[in-house]
Amino acid sequence: MDEGSVLGDCLKRLGWSPDKLAREINRVRPNSISPKAPYGWLKGSTPRGSLPQIVASILSHHLRETITAEVLWPAKATAPGADGWLQQPWSQDGTWEGLGSFTAGPLRSGLGVSRPLSGQGLIGPAVDWLTTPDAPVAGRPIGEAISPQAIDVLADRVAQLRRLDDAQGGPLVLDWITQDLNWAAHLARNGTYDPAIGQRLHSVLAELAQLAGWLACDLGRNALGQRYLLFGLRAAHTANNRALGANIVSCLSYQATWRSAHDEALRLIKIARQGVGGPPGGAVHALLATRQARAHAQLGQLDDCARTLDEAAALVESAADESTPPWAYWVTPAVLAADAGRAWLELGRPEVAEQHLLRGLQLFGDEQPRNRLLHTMSLAEARLRRHDLDGAAEATRQALDLRSYLDSGRARERMAGLRHEFEHSDSPLACDVTDEIGAVLAA
Template sequence: MATLAEYLDRLGWSAERLGREVNREAGLHTVSRKAPYAWLKGAKPRGAVPEIVTAILSTKLGEAVTVPMLWPRPEPTVEPAALSSHYGPWTGGSLWSGPLHVFNAASDSASTLPGLPGYALTAPVLDWLTVEPVEIQGRVVGRQPVTPEMTYVLSDRVAQLRRLDDVQGGPLVLDWVTDDLRRAATLARDGSYDADTGQRLHQILAELAQLAGWLACDQDLTGLGQRYLLTGLRAAHAAGDAALGANIVSCLSYQAAWAGEHGAALSLIRAARKGADRPGHGSVHALLATRQARVHAQLADETACARALDDASAAYADGSPSDAPAWAYWVTPAVLAADAGRAWLELGRSDRAEAHLVRGLNLFGQDQPRNRMLHNASLAEARLGLGDLEGAADAACQALDLGERLISGRAKARLRTLQTRFERVDSRRAHEVVDRAHHILRSS
């Protein structure tokens, strides 16, 4: 794996030149003139600077450069105590013996929890895949009776929070989700309920933990997000909900891919597809196949990517919307088409990417603004690859209009990439895109 020094040598840049490029991208005085010399010695810059550095290098070199490639996580940072709660027996009685501490400690240590490397995720996922769930028993002793009506309220609340994440996201939504998660976890641990209510309560817990994990990862709280996802996986397993568990494993795969751990991401998404169960869940299987296609694209395996995209189309066509779980409401033809476009873009096939992205964006209408922002940014990249500057600028402006209203780490990262790509183009419209992106990023 190349070092930062080797990348700079290929560009003929000094450390100070890299610092100037970062300041030009992110704003004057973002880093000091001498700061990059420490990076050459292995020090990792704070905040969004690592993503800015990798976006600059990727654009200038014409190849993917990721943060883990420049600043890999040392394996010893994975703390045994934090992992042990996820490696314990997969039984209903042990579910809350360890993972509950994640909910209680999250607000104090969220920003300091180290991310877990891919190898640390495979053992609990293998347990999820191979250990038979123990049927949840009713609890007759508990401080708080839990009625079916209480689970209906919690279920409605989860749906509301998901919709709020679709249009806004951000730290406030994460706080609301984790507050509900703590309350629901306390009911599961200390309440009294019959077996059916207990099973539904654990499903709700799994959904809340999945949503919390997704939101945390989107806010660059990777370590916290992974722990929420692993706890959600245990709750889904206890509830006997294979489709929900597979969705959670696919989120772990997606996060590993964001971190550049594509081998681990592929292993995880394969496990998710194997464990998903129920062929009738067409939207679930389509989602998983599409996420596998994205990993194949990032590994430059066009044949496997195309095969997985075909699997996704077939699965969705074979399924029935009425059979889909409630949490999969957002898995639509628009999402599948646009995600296919992103996969083709990652393979360098801008022509195929544009066609899929345009189709997906047309199908979205006014729904899912964050997804529309991300896919408009992808469409702008595809059109730049085709030499269509006007079309690229139009798509970029759509992404910027939507990005102004979003609080999302992924959205910010994509806007930085967009800004860098347009900086290479000398035209009035390109300059307008760069200026708007710079203003939005500085204001967020």
């Protein structure tokens, strides 16, 4: 035994042989290694997949102290790039490998990636999600027991963070979400749970990753946001949560529209609709149809856009409260009406867009202030394109009243574009509004 290694030292302290370690690993994950595999690890080889995390958890449990995979095998922690986990199998082990990248690997600080993925880098994982059969979630027999009540608390936290994102958003909320993601990851990798609890826990992981990815993209951190979304997709697949997985693919599609990758956006949203599962109808199906309409609009496909908007309207009317998952609470008639308005605006039909936007904003009331900010700016754009300068100025000033939500990168970009449109007019009113926007953006 190589007593100079951390692994060798841990086994010596426990009085274990490598064979004993192999038996413990196979008790946790049956038939996962040969009895002689730990001998190779002591000679310098590195275990595959999520085995480093499993070994670390076993040793931590028996030594009653924290032992990490990165301490046991530091070369494995630093050798692969930030995206190495994307090549892992679509399995529970593959999900855990991705989890390590966010909690202890190169993505933990958010600085491990610099370029957004595109093309096959995004389409490939979505197709894998669509085509890989669901598999039962494996429980975990060692560690501190995780009760159903603990999962209830985590689920409540996710709901609170979603509401906080509605009301505030920004870097503070993103940091909060990632802290909770780290905690949920710790439970997944170190706790004891049966398959039912494991399934719920992986759904929570998927929701937290989706929320982190959405917020990161909204803040302009698109490369990091994509990785969170792709990890969330794996966690949703592990949890056999098709609706949540479809929502995550639709987020990737929506983010592609922000990058003007319109063909990519359409391919992704079609994959999401194909894989959503469940009976047709309801808020989730309506959301996906609306996002497909947006992709058609950006490609100038008027007939396809109009058809899918009609589908969305019919689907949301068929929704029953009990059929809507908790995370989809925000998919309301207000959201769908306003998104339809944005689609018509992108099709070059500002008069139709204004009707939908006004209806959506009326239905919002005081809810979802960041969405109201974005859609009020769309209303100003629609009025400018109809040469209604007074109406555009009114809508812009209403949007500026919601300036506290301008920490959204999308919102700031949209506001800067609106200022540019006002600059095309030399009227005193347009000049005043341009100055007002400039002052807010500079603050």
